Amino acid sequence: MAAASGWRPESDLPEIAFAGRSNVGKSSLLNKLVGRRSLARVSRTPGRTREINFFRVNDLFVLADLPGYGYARISKERKAEWRPLLEMYLAKTPRLAGVVQLLDMRREPSEDDVAMLDFLAELEMPTIVVLTKSDKLSRAAASERADAIARSLELDPEQTIPFSSVTGEGRDELASAIATLVAARTNAS
Ligand code: GTP
Ligand code: MG
Numbered sequence: 001m002a003a004a005s006g007w008r009p010e011s012d013l014p015e016i017a018f019a020g021r022s023n024v025g026k027s028s029l030l031n032k033l034v035g036r037r038s039l040a041r042v043s044r045t046p047g048r049t050r051e052i053n054f055f056r057v058n059d060l061f062v063l064a065d066l067p068g069y070g071y072a073r074i075s076k077e078r079k080a081e082w083r084p085l086l087e088m089y090l091a092k093t094p095r096l097a098g099v100v101q102l103l104d105m106r107r108e109p110s111e112d113d114v115a116m117l118d119f120l121a122e123l124e125m126p127t128i129v130v131l132t133k134s135d136k137l138s139r140a141a142a143s144e145r146a147d148a149i150a151r152s153l154e155l156d157p158e159q160t161i162p163f164s165s166v167t168g169e170g171r172d173e174l175a176s177a178i179a180t181l182v183a184a185r186t187n188a189s
Helices: 026-034 076-091 111-122 139-152 171-188
Strands: 015-019 040-044 053-057 061-065 096-104 127-132 160-162
Touching: 015 026, 015 171, 026 053, 026 061, 026 171, 076 111, 096 111, 096 171, 111 127, 127 139, 127 171, 139 160, 160 171
Parallel strands: 015 061, 015 096, 096 127, 127 160
Antiparallel strands: 040 053, 053 061
16 A cells, blocks of 8 residues: 555545654554554555654544654754654645644653644644553542643643553543544545
8 A cells, every 4th residue: 555655655535643752652552542453554664764654544544653752862863853754744744634642641741742732733733632651640640640731731631631552541532532633624625
């Protein structure tokens, strides 16, 4: 299914992209969301360390796994690459219905997280904020962290979805939020 250019699928399907720092739990979330067996890898940027992986889901939409940023051991230049890559991706994806931004709910959002969210807001990109690894906190602590993160990012707590790829918490809520974005995009075109 790789496109002739070899770097992304040729597709008119609505697309949803997943962003977040390295190790935040993106791959785990994608597997939990779709179920590994129905997750078909459509394309892979060849010969690059920083790549976007595309998964086509039931001919309904495409999920794009954006490269994780902020990994401590990669060089400054490499760190500076994600923004142009992201800008190129956004510019080349008119079918993008929205972005799911992942944040580890145990941590303070990083500068990169804030820059990413600001950038998405600038673009007026529909954005879902998912707070990962909720199973690592007690219910009370998770709810307190969700409020604190929402406050520091000036988000409505209603805009955030606590998620665990271990327990499946948040899976249905995220699936339905994605379905809403896909439907809005489908109707708009
Ligand atoms: P990179 O692709 O390396 O940037 O990481 P990623 O964002 O895809 O994260 P990945 O899904 O590989 O998860 C990173 C680590 O966190 C793994 O050890 C996972 O098992 C763990 N992890 C991911 N999600 C959860 C979760 O919801 N709960 C718990 N307890 N661990 C999780
Ligand atoms: Mg991953």
